[in-house]
Amino acid sequence: MEHNAQAIIAQATSTLSSSGIDAAQNIYKSAILDWVDDITMGDAMEVEGMKEQVADLWLGYALLNRGANLFKSATEVYGQAIHCPVAGSIGKVWLEYAKFLEERSRPRTAQNLYIKALVGDNDGDGPAVSNEEDRTLLWNEFLRMIQTTKKNPDLTLEELKSTVEAELGKKVTADGESTAAPATVTSAAVETNPTEIEETRPAKRSRWNKKEPEETVPITPGSIDTVANVLFTASKNMPPDIETLWHARDGGSHPTPPEPPLFSAAPPKLGDPSGKDLVGNEAALQILKMMVAKTADGKSLGSALLDFSEACWMMTALKEEEVTKSHMILEEKLVADLEALEANLEARASVAGAALSAVQQANEHERNQFRTQAAAQREQLNSSSAWEMRKLLHSQQILLSSVKLPGFNGPTVDSASIAYQAKVCSVMHSAFYLRARVGEASHVKMLTKQIENLQAIISTAVKIEPVPQFPMPPHMPPAMYSMPPAFPAPPMYNPQFNHQL
Numbered sequence: 089m090e091h092n093a094q095a096i097i098a099q100a101t102s103t104l105s106s107s108g109i110d111a112a113q114n115i116y117k118s119a120i121l122d123w124v125d126d127i128t129m130g131d132a133m134e135v136e137g138m139k140e141q142v143a144d145l146w147l148g149y150a151l152l153n154r155g156a157n158l159f160k161s162a163t164e165v166y167g168q169a170i171h172c173p174v175a176g177s178i179g180k181v182w183l184e185y186a187k188f189l190e191e192r193s194r195p196r197t198a199q200n201l202y203i204k205a206l207v208g209d210n211d212g213d214g215p216a217v218s219n220e221e222d223r224t225l226l227w228n229e230f231l232r233m234i235q236t237t238k239k240n241p242d243l244t245l246e247e248l249k250s251t252v253e254a255e256l257g258k259k260v261t262a263d264g265e266s267t268a269a270p271a272t273v274t275s276a277a278v279e280t281n282p283t284e285i286e287e288t289r290p291a292k293r294s295r296w297n298k299k300e301p302e303e304t305v306p307i308t309p310g311s312i313d314t315v316a317n318v319l320f321t322a323s324k325n326m327p328p329d330i331e332t333l334w335h336a337r338d339g340g341s342h343p344t345p346p347e348p349p350l351f352s353a354a355p356p357k358l359g360d361p362s363g364k365d366l367v368g369n370e371a372a373l374q375i376l377k378m379m380v381a382k383t384a385d386g387k388s389l390g391s392a393l394l395d396f397s398e399a400c401w402m403m404t405a406l407k408e409e410e411v412t413k414s415h416m417i418l419e420e421k422l423v424a425d426l427e428a429l430e431a432n433l434e435a436r437a438s439v440a441g442a443a444l445s446a447v448q449q450a451n452e453h454e455r456n457q458f459r460t461q462a463a464a465q466r467e468q469l470n471s472s473s474a475w476e477m478r479k480l481l482h483s484q485q486i487l488l489s490s491v492k493l494p495g496f497n498g499p500t501v502d503s504a505s506i507a508y509q510a511k512v513c514s515v516m517h518s519a520f521y522l523r524a525r526v527g528e529a530s531h532v533k534m535l536t537k538q539i540e541n542l543q544a545i546i547s548t549a550v551k552i553e554p555v556p557q558f559p560m561p562p563h564m565p566p567a568m569y570s571m572p573p574a575f576p577a578p579p580m581y582n583p584q585f586n587h588q589l
Contacts, residue, residue: 091123091126091138091141092141093141093142093144093145093148094144096115096116096119096145096148097144097145097148099115100112100113100115100116100148100149100152103115104152107328109152109156109158110328111327111328112152113149113152113153114327116145116148116149116152117149119145120142120145120146120149120172121490123138123141123142123145123174124142124172124173124174125490126138127139127142127173127174128173128174138174139174139175139177139178140178142172142174142175143169143174143175143178143180143181145175146165146166146168146169146172146175146181147169147180147181147184149165149169150162150165150166150169150184150185150188153165154188159192162188163188166181166184166185166188167185169181169185170182170185170201170205170216176216177216177217177218177219178217178219178222179205179217179219179221179222179223179225179226180222182201182202182205182216182217182226183222183225183226183229185201186198186201186202186205186226186229186230186233187229189201190233195233195237198233199230199233199234202226202229202230202233203252203255204216205217205226206223206226206227206230206252207252227245227248227249228245230248231243231244231245231248234248326478326479326482326499327499330482330499330501333501334478334501337501342467342470342471342474343471343474343475343478344474345473345474345477345478346477346478346481346501346506347506348506348507348510349404349477349481349510350400350404350481350484350488350506350509350510350513351400351401351404351405351510351513351517352514352517353405353408355517355518355521355522356514356517356518358514358515358518361518361522361534361538362376362538362541362542363375363511363512363514363515363518364542364545366511366512366514366515367494367495367508367511367512367515369542369545369546370546371494371495371512372515372542373539373542373543373546374494375493375494375512375515375516376535376538376539376542377539378390378393378491378492378493379393379394379519379532379535380532380535380536380539381393388528388532390532390535391523391528393491393516394516394519394520394523395520396487396491397488397513397516397517397519397520398520400484400487400488400513401513401517401520403480403483403484404480404484407476407477407480410476411473411476411477414469414473415469415473418465418466418469422462422465425458426458426462429454429455429458433451433454433455436451437451481499481506482499485498485499485500485509486498486499488509488513493512493516494512495508495509495511495512496509496512519531519535
């Protein structure tokens with residue numbers, strides 16, 4: 089994948105003028121989420137260069153909100169950027185955030201930001217920025233801001249560092265680093281079976297076939313919150329292009345909910361617990377391995393994945409309950425309105441006298457009007473409910489794509505893709521229901537046997553050789569298939585003619 093921040097920024101700028109701020113924001117959110125995932129999952133070859141590109145994306149995203157006078161949103165973007173596991177160590181991200189706060193007349197907050205980037209804080213965290221050039225630039229800008237806000241142009245950098253040292257109780261060395269920053273702990277080398285590493289390593293990383301562990305970005309609570317916020321925002325808003333695809337599917341008919349839904353109310357009954365009859369051998373094997381996966385310290389990634397799937401199932405249950413309740417409320421209202429209308433019409437007919445026929449005709453006309461209005465309200469609610477279910481599908485597709493489930497690669501409206509995704513979710517639904525009933529240990533033991541069986545099936549599967557294709561003879565014109573030309577027969581033997589000779 090090519091990572092070019094300027095191309096994304098140009099695309100967002102073009103989208104802003106054509107489709108509005110929401111569509112432009114979605115472009116940034118989607119790109120940031122994908123690129124951060126590429127780095128943290130080891131899919132990016134040039135990690136350092138990628139960090140700069142991700143930082144440019146964050147800054148472009150913040151600038152987009154600032155240009156639209158969405159200063160609160162810009163502040164949130166900057167806050168997410170400095171906690172990003174990829175861009176959080178880039179000096180220009182901290183610098184732009186601090187300058188933004190200074191422009192918004194918040195010098196105290198900007199000062200705390202500079203200190204956190206350069207020295208750390210009282211919670212024991214070291215400096216967020218380690219690059220020497222970035223640190224020099226940040227110190228100089230920090231000094232300039234203090235000189236301006238305190239109206240003390242004679243303040244020197246050494247005096248500023250001494251003040252920071254006195255305030256935090258951390259020794260700032262000549263190069264500006266804090267001696268209280270925690271030292272890096274190097275773990276002892278441990279011999280491990282490479283095949284075992286390959287099973288627990290993320291799928292993206294395994295394709296590089298590297299025996300040595302790759303350098304990865306450390307995961308912190310702040311980075312988790314950042315990715316979660318970006319993921320939540322991306323899944324909450326349906327992009328205009330997806331809405332357009334749904335309109336294209338509807339044609340001239342009324343919108344209907346996506347069929348089938350990804351999750352059903354009751355756990356599905358699977359003939360094979362591995363799910364291979366639904367999703368195929370390869371996908372079933374991948375899902376089973378995800379269910380039994382563990383972290384390096386022995387924590388169950390599979391249980392987290394099943395909890396995540398159960399949360400998506402719960403989203404469906406809550407949305408269906410909400411839709412059902414809204415339909416019940418409408419029907420109750422229509423019944424009450426109809427009863428009130430009938431009472432009014434009966435009262436009108438009771439005093440009609442000689443004009444009873446005309447009154448009855450007028451009453452029937454009002455009943456028909458009420459039926460038409462009721463049908464229109466039901467249709468409007470059905471359309472609204474259909475779009476709510478489509479938005480739910482979009483959110484679930486974004487969330488399940490983030491955990492790399494087979495069949496999920498971002499939002500789609502394709503019927504065949506949705507049908508396959510529903511089969512994958514049936515496997516997940518059956519799994520988290522079964523694990524809750526039998527316990528993690530028994531469930532993992534059963535899944536491990538299923539993995540062994542699937543691996544044996546896949547390894548012994550007979551490969552169907554393609555039937556050799558022979559070239560067809562050249563096309564012959566119709567004349568070549570006709571009967572050969574008829575020649576005149578030779579003259580018959582005439583004895584009389586020979587006798588005359």
